Amino acid sequence: MAFLRTLVWFSALAFVLFRVGEGKDILVGGSEDAWKIPKNASDSLNQWARKHRFKVGDFLIFKYNGKADSVLQVTEENYESCSTSKPIKEYKDGNNTKVKLNKSGPFYFISGADGHCQKGQKLEVTVISEKHRHHDNPPAFSPKPAIAPAPEPAKTSPNKALAYKDGTFLALASLLGLAFAFTSV
Numbered sequence: 001m002a003f004l005r006t007l008v009w010f011s012a013l014a015f016v017l018f019r020v021g022e023g024k025d026i027l028v029g030g031s032e033d034a035w036k037i038p039k040n041a042s043d044s045l046n047q048w049a050r051k052h053r054f055k056v057g058d059f060l061i062f063k064y065n066g067k068a069d070s071v072l073q074v075t076e077e078n079y080e081s082c083s084t085s086k087p088i089k090e091y092k093d094g095n096n097t098k099v100k101l102n103k104s105g106p107f108y109f110i111s112g113a114d115g116h117c118q119k120g121q122k123l124e125v126t127v128i129s130e131k132h133r134h135h136d137n138p139p140a141f142s143p144k145p146a147i148a149p150a151p152e153p154a155k156t157s158p159n160k161a162l163a164y165k166d167g168t169f170l171a172l173a174s175l176l177g178l179a180f181a182f183t184s185v
Contacts, residue, residue, distance in 0.1 A: 023057030023100070028123065035064040035071065035111070037119045045123040054127045058101045062109075066094020070112030073099065079108035079124065082117035104129040 028034055029048050038044045054060075062071045072087035090112065091097040101107060104127045111121035 025059045027061045032063045037121045060099045062097040072112045101127045
């Protein structure tokens with residue numbers, strides 16, 4: 001019986017550690033054909049990236065024709081100048097380039113096809129630091145109004161420490177319930 005109890009506890013712990021530490025696969029631009037020259041400035045991948053939060057351990061998935069294009073990870077200087085001469089890393093595999101975001105800070109990507117970067121085919125992604133991992137939304141900057149607005153009524157909201165978006169808390173609670181059921185028999 002002690003063995004079963006220990007097994008259940010270790011299984012629950014392993015599950016929690018695995019779920020908390022895993023990154024997500026993020027399709028660049030949100031569509032299969034996003035890695036291309038944008039039609040206009042509002043169609044740029046940087047507009048898309050500004051609306052998303054990227055975390056250490058996430059993976060960017062680039063989809064493109066590997067015979068006609070590539071993805072170059074570059075320095076900020078080469079990003080700004082669209083220089084393809086000394087990339088940090090070059091990806092040519094086409095349909096499923098997977099890039100791990102392994103540290104916090106900015107990552108810069110440009111197209112390896114001649115002239116594409118100059119026409120806007122590039123991406124800057126900022127990865128949030130580990131200390132910001134559990135915040136749902138970044139604080140928005142807003143100037144202080146001349147007259148302070150009336151305070152809003154208090155809202156009741158779930159405890160954010162327990163409210164995981166992907167159901168991790170529910171799964172963990174189920175495992176712990178099973179553990180208690182087996183240990184109290």
